[in-house]
Amino acid sequence: xxxxxxxxxxxxxxxxxxxxxxxxxxxILVMNRALYRLAGAPPSTCGGGTVAYVNGFSDAVSRSAGHxxxxxx
Numbered sequence: 001x002x003x004x005x006x007x008x009x010x011x012x013x014x015x016x017x018x019x020x021x022x023x024x025x026x027x028i029l030v031m032n033r034a035l036y037r038l039a040g041a042p043p044s045t046c047g048g049g050t051v052a053y054v055n056g057f058s059d060a061v062s063r064s065a066g067h068x069x070x071x072x073x
Contacts, residue, residue, distance in 0.1 A: 010035060
């Protein structure tokens with residue numbers, strides 16, 4: 001994974017339930033061992049930003065997320 005390098009990853013999440021024969025299987029999180037040492041540390045950056053509002057009946061996508069003219073699925 002080459003964590004710490006400019007093009008490296010700290011963690012990768014796999015979704016095998018999307019593959020043939022995979023429905024019902026759990027997701028897999030592969031992460032750098034150094035991340036385990038940070039278990040009690042607060043987040044260093046804020047993530048997200050694509051959703052502006054969510055409740056049990058509706059949601060709204062943030063306009064700053066770069067997604068404009070979205071149509072429902």
